Amino acid sequence: MLILDDIIRDRGSKYAVSGGPCESEEEAKAFIKALCQKKKFAKATHNSWALLTADAPIKSDDGEAGAGMVILRMLEREGLHDHVIVVTRWFGGKHLGGDRFRHVQDAVRIYLDNLRERRGA
Template sequence: MRLLGQILTDRGSKYAVSGVAVSSRADIDAALKQLKRDKSYAKATHNTWAALLTEGGPIKGDDGEAGAGMVIIRMLEREDLADHLIVVTRWYGGKHLGGDRFRHVQTCVRAYLDAL
């Protein structure tokens, strides 16, 4: 699992991004379990994730951040990046961000894709 760490902060909320190559739902589950072994990620408010599996198509988990997984899927599709899990982690800072939260997910995913 590649951890890029904290990418941005907005109104107290902190965002980080990480990812890893996967080929199945079992790989995704194992990667998420590994990520959450780090206590700070385990305590995060949201660990939103998505992957485009060659065998199985798009799969996502919003983890309470409704719609954020779809943002990741769309970006993976545009990049034509299959069999790769991207996780955007948010630690809630006490203030609602509205639509800005989707822009922050995009910023995190873009930072990860640029680092590949």
């Protein structure tokens, strides 16, 4: 499990991104459960995620409408299968409007760049 914490801040909201190998919706839910064993992540407002499997794409907005689809599209563009990516947001009290989608994209981009570096690509 790779966790990149406190990567984006905007109007009080804070973002983190995490991910790891995953081959099914059940494994993705287990991943989220393991992530939420960390008290900080359990208290997050949203843990939105997506996963591309051989069977089908799977996503969850976790209350952040549209966030799962943003993550899924980026996974598709990257061609990254069997790897879940979770974007976590702690709401800061002010609505971000459309900027929240940009932040989800930026978080996934940061994760993918970090993953490439770790793989030496």
